Amino acid sequence: MSFDDFYKKIGFYIIKWLIINLLLGFLGAIFVLILKKGIVHLNDLIYNRYYLAPIIGSLIMAILVRYFDFRAKGLGTDLYIKYTKSEFPLKKPLRLLISKFFATSVTLGLIGIGGLVGPLLLIGSSMAIVINKVFNYFKVRIFNSQLDYRVLSICGAAATLGPLLGAPLGGGIFASEILYKSSLDYNDLFPAILGSSFGYYFYHAFLPQPGLNIDLGLPEASLKELLLLIFVASICGIIGQSFISIFDFIHNFFKRLKIKSFLKPLMAGCIVLIIMELFKVESFINTVGINQLFFTPLREGRMIVLVLFKILLTMVIIAGGFSAAIVDTALISGALTGNLLYYIFPNIPLPVLVIIGLSATLSSIANIPLATMVIVSEIFNLNLSLPVIIGSIIGYLIGRPKAVFKYIREE
Known part of the structure; x- marks a missing residue:
């Protein structure tokens, strides 16, 4: 290949992914904004007013899964990994996009517990494939290879994670790193970071105030504390693995139930309603509440129990x-x-312990050390400090044989 041909190819590559990621970033920011506002409105209009809101959500979810698209249920991350790495194109991406969007709105708006990262990976990926189908309909063929389809799917996912997490670099790395056990493909990574950054830019153009970013003045650990920090990270990594074991137990319990799959959301909704009423567990578990854990040691046993209940109910x-x-x-x-x-x-500053705890646990559970380092640093406005690095690496090493996402484990 001559130099002229090489630079023509590179020039086309750059222009193609700049334009595509600009579009994906704009649409990804809109999807995140609408989804978050829709969840808040559902929570205000129904969840806070009606005692049986979780049952209403369960019925809607059962109908979605039974009659519209069974792929709307679950984490979303496992399907994102499966479809992105598959040699076969995603079927009916528009149906999946709509069903996953509404299923997530119903879950968080009417059940009141959960998170957005996994569902948005699948929503963003489906959105990107829908855009490709629109291009094909108008005879505009930009993506011709399996590599192009994979990168397109990753960029769509990253375009929703950047604005959600407030982490333009971390969102792109997360969408790429989650696909592999121990490596990263630069063909995936750089376009994904571009999509994540455009999504972050447009989201904060619509909504100037960041949703998750917390200014945290993190004191650096001394060299004497290094071994102690490694020990703390190891504890948190092991707890992350216990987290997976509990999740597996609950997942297998529902899987073995001798009832129709579309009835299982009704059962889960009833369990959530009963437990939340019995123990007065308030709705919503989200990363915005993390900032309270940085500055005040939890002294009330009931508060600790409530947080643990929320974690278990999310698994349910x-x-x-x-x-x-x-x-x-x-x-x-x-x-x-x-x-x-x-x-x-008590000799280690509380913010250092919290940072190393969440870094090690996330890295242990999801097996994404690099993404964890960058996301935690971006969300909490930190330099890439020693506690973040130690937590991410130790958690990854402990959790490497196991991951919460079934597709990775079975690969």
Whole structure:
């Protein structure tokens, strides 16, 4: 290949992915904005007013899964990995996009517990494939190879994660790194970061105030504390693996139930309603609440129990067939672990323990060390500090044989 041909090819590559990611970033920001506002409105209009709102959500979810698209249930991350790495194109992407969007709105708006990361991976990926079908309809063929389809899917997912997490670099790395056990493909990574950055830009053009970013002045750990930090990270990584074991147990329980799959959301909704009423568990578990764990050690036993109940209920609704994410809950559980470890290691600053806790737990559960480092640093406005690096690497090494996402484990 001559130099002229090489640079023509590179020039076309750059222009193609710049234009596509500009479009994906704009649409991804809109989807995130509409989804989050829709969840808030459902919560205000129905969840806070009607006692049986979780049952209403269960019925809607059962109808969606039974009559519209069974792919709307669950994490979303496993299907994103499967379809993105598959040699076969995603079938009926518009149907999947609509069903997953509404299923996620219903789960978080009417059940009140869950997260958005996993569902948005699948929503963004489906959105990108729909755009390709629109291009094909008008005889505009830009994507011709399996590599192009994979990168397009990753860019769509990244275009929703960047604005959701407030992490333009981390969103792109997450969408790429989650696909592989131990490697990254630059063909995926750089366009994904572009899509994530455009999504972040457009989202904050629509909504100037960041949703998750927290300014945190993190004191650096001394060299004497290094071994202690590694020990704390190991504890949090092991807790992350316990998290997976509990999730597997609940998932297998629902899987073995001798009832129709579309009835399982009704059962999960009833369990959630009963437990939330009995123990007065308030709705919504989200990463915005993490900032409270950075500055105040939890002293009230009931508050700790409530957070643990929310974590378990998130597992129940996912196993029961609702659309929610486990990653958001992993951040909360890691932050809680770090907060509680302050009573054992009071000489380590509380913010350092919380950061290392959520970094190690997330990396242990999802096996994404690089994405964890960058996302945590971006969300909390940190330099890539020692606690973040130690937590991410130790958590990954502990969790490497196991991951919460079935498709990775079975690969």
